[in-house]
């Protein structure tokens with residue numbers, strides 16, 4: 001990863017605001033839900049719409065996502081609002097389907113980053129494409145595993161890369177769903193200063209009342225972006241109900257957050 005400058009180039013090429021704001025529901029639920037949220041976010045600082053359509057749930061029996069059908073809804077949201085779109089991919093087949101539906105950014109979930117064979121398979125499916133990939137930290141606080149996943153993409157010639165800090169699981173009960181362990185992404189940035197770093201406060205918090213403070217901490221640390229789960233009716237969301245905020249709350253947060261102006 002010598003030529004690190006090119007890692008940042010996609011942020012500039014997209015002409016995106018600093019910080020980059022990715023927002024949208026944990027899961028795509030219905031076409032109406034995706035389109036409604038996209039329209040509520042259209043004129044906000046959020047330039048990228050997120051929605052999970054394949055949901056890797058920790059235990060079976062929970063909602064596992066609408067599957068490929070949701071890609072059509074995301075594509076429609078992109079056409080109607082001009083937002084870029086992103087979803088999680090967890091195998092090579094997901095990559096193929098996402099590519100067919102013009103998904104701009106693919107993210108790798110925390111349960112996928114832990115698995116080098118799957119990461120390798122996904123990286124190879126992306127070879128020769130021009131897609132942007134954001135790699136979430138693995139569920140466990142293992143910096144080498146996180147970096148290793150990033151390196152697998154880089155080696156497969158996927159150069160538009162970034163990382164998402166979503167916290168680390170622990171058996172202890174803390175105020176967080178996943179402990180932030182702020183030092184770990186700082187260590188990662190020290191190793192690769194030009195790798196864009198995005199905070200996912202939603203999965204760190206697991207509850208909506210501390211999302212704002214987490215966002216502010218990230219901006220104080222000069223993170224490059226935020227990915228915030230956003231739903232018009234958070235309490236009735238089909239997944240991660242306790243941590244989602246409404247689009248209007250996000251708009252208010254973006255007004256209230258103190259954003260450092262330097263872009264590095």
Ligand code: PEP
Pocket residue numbers: 026027052056108109110111136166203
């Ligand atoms: C998500 O973004 O909805 C998700 C499942 O995230 P993670 O992989 O961080 O648990």
Ligand code: MN
Pocket residue numbers: 026027203229239240
């Ligand atoms: Mn979620």
